Amino acid sequence: MTKATISLKLNGIARSVDVEPNDVLVDVLRDKLGVKSPKVGCDRGDCGTCTVLLNGRTVRSCLVLAVEADGSEVVTLEGISKDGPTKLQKAFVERSSFQCGFCAPGMVLSATELLQNNPHPHREEIQEAIAGNLCRCTGYSPIIEAIEAVSRK
């Protein structure tokens, strides 16, 4: 295998890193680039805890090779809350929407993408947008209510 040097814009900052062809994006983000918000839950595309924005769209970074991200823009939770918590994050805090918080980074990014494309979603649209983000603690209601609250504003 030949190592490659990839360059990407990570949370607004240009970064380069050496990767092997079989390195997976989530591992490179966490272990080589020091960004810890994407979590590895299932490692097989089912749970959404590894969600990041790749060129503006949510993807499962456990199913992306790091080399594929060469030349792309990657935004993680750290990137969207650079200037303090967003309105959406504040709504989650107000309602204590999370318990253990493991699903939170992915959930926040999925909801952020939804609200960017559709600022006033219906409840079903919210449910659909986070259907791929599993939460084992909350039963989802406080999460959906927080997103609804922001979408009403």
Next chain:
Amino acid sequence: MPITTEFAYHKPKDLAEASALLARYQGRAMPLAGGTDLILWLKEGLKAPEAVIDIKGIPELWHLDVKGGSLAIGARVTFTELIESELVKERFPVLWEASRTVASCGVRNRATLAGNLCAAVPSLDGAPALLVYDACVRTRGPAEEREIPMSEWFTGPKRTALLPEELVAAVELPLPAKKTAGCYVKLGRYQGEDLAQVGLAVLAEAGGTWKLAFCAVGPVAKRAERIESLLNGKKLSDALIAKAKALVAQEISPITDIRASKEYRLHMAAVMLERGLKTAAARLAGKGPAYGASLI
């Protein structure tokens, strides 16, 4: 979990370069588009190619437009792009409706229709709609291009007519000559992010022609031709629907697996057929639920 197999990574700039690479590896390379299946197979050791050929750098595979009377969907087009396309929603609403049921948003942003067809699992949501629209798959091999009708594409569970040195260039759907309406009915264990327990696409054409295709209830997705011939040219009535439902057991051969029992699938396939026929007929008459509404 790291990927333990080692492979080379190539990102060709055009189809000719991709074909040359596939030929060079003599079937030991695999094309990579969205990766939502392939990366998982690599992690689980189900595939161990010598090289992966990333096709996302090939502009020819990004097309989503009408050419010569057909809609051409390039191999790099994702389900999200299909859902966001007015053209798909207007002209091929059954494909639009089916695309919305595939996995979850974060997967659809990356997963491609072509990749779905290549994975060829029996439950693939993309296939029934393509079958009722008489789509074909355009492939590119080292020496020639081929056009494979959807009806000949699947050769078994996870098997297709694609040869090891070929790649899918596009999926093509002829523009319907007549007015059509239809639906995709999907049964899952819950709504959102689940594989189909039963999937059914129905297409009603003005003039009384019906096209129906099932997935997840046999080794491959396929048309329900006996039911189609029963329905063609007749007016939809409760008696006719009952006859059609009685034919379901001859059309499908479901198995019991982790997602549903054989009996449940058989029963629900008939229930879904009734709803599907009624919904398609209502939509053809300008009534019925909007596309995208859940029919289960």
